[in-house]
Amino acid sequence: MRSRRLEYSESTRDALVDSAVELFTKRGYAGTSLDEVAKRARVTKGALYHHFSGKQALFEAAFDTVETKAMRRLGEIVSSPGHPWETAMAGLRAYVRVCLDPAFQRIVVHEGPVVMGWARWREAEEHFSFGIIRSSVAALVESGEIEEMPVEVMSRLLYGALSAGASMIAGAADPRKASEEVAWSITRVVSGLRRPAAAGADGPPEPADPSSRRRRR
Numbered sequence: 001m002r003s004r005r006l007e008y009s010e011s012t013r014d015a016l017v018d019s020a021v022e023l024f025t026k027r028g029y030a031g032t033s034l035d036e037v038a039k040r041a042r043v044t045k046g047a048l049y050h051h052f053s054g055k056q057a058l059f060e061a062a063f064d065t066v067e068t069k070a071m072r073r074l075g076e077i078v079s080s081p082g083h084p085w086e087t088a089m090a091g092l093r094a095y096v097r098v099c100l101d102p103a104f105q106r107i108v109v110h111e112g113p114v115v116m117g118w119a120r121w122r123e124a125e126e127h128f129s130f131g132i133i134r135s136s137v138a139a140l141v142e143s144g145e146i147e148e149m150p151v152e153v154m155s156r157l158l159y160g161a162l163s164a165g166a167s168m169i170a171g172a173a174d175p176r177k178a179s180e181e182v183a184w185s186i187t188r189v190v191s192g193l194r195r196p197a198a199a200g201a202d203g204p205p206e207p208a209d210p211s212s213r214r215r216r217r
Helices: 004-027 034-041 045-051 055-078 084-098 102-116 118-142 151-171 175-191 210-216
Strands: none
Touching: 004 034, 004 045, 004 055, 004 102, 034 045, 034 055, 055 084, 055 102, 055 118, 084 118, 084 151, 084 175, 102 118, 102 151, 118 151, 151 175
């Protein structure tokens, strides 16, 4: 049985991380103090230092929490039963929606590379998201939906495109418009790899151009 002390310790840590996610999202790393994090979590600063060595360690815990939540949702989508192509496209659309989340934008995309350093941030990003992308590409190749190709290479290229798209969405004046354009562009690229027999006699379906929708409004 779990002891009350262990449960209290875990709940304290969770409260601190939740507080950090909220404050880092609103104020950024530089604009957030440990005193504020502890106060919002309703714990002492000593309790904070019991769990975290400092501000950067707390930020990395907040980063892990935001990434874990986002990638868990994506993992559930791409691993769900169904047609491999539709599942992969649903995963792509879900990733773009994740990029609209303020916590993901601020903590993962904007602040992560600065606070953690580019190499550490890239390593953490790959730990969370690259495996999902690779499994999706492998499923499309194995099912015959897309042309036979080196899965590792294609996964790296797609991962790079999605990472660049996330940065564009997070830095855009109109993130929702940017997300539509990113989703459309990446879908076009991936659709071009689809086997005609898998797409149907008329070839791959044309994804709707977001710019054409705006012109009709």
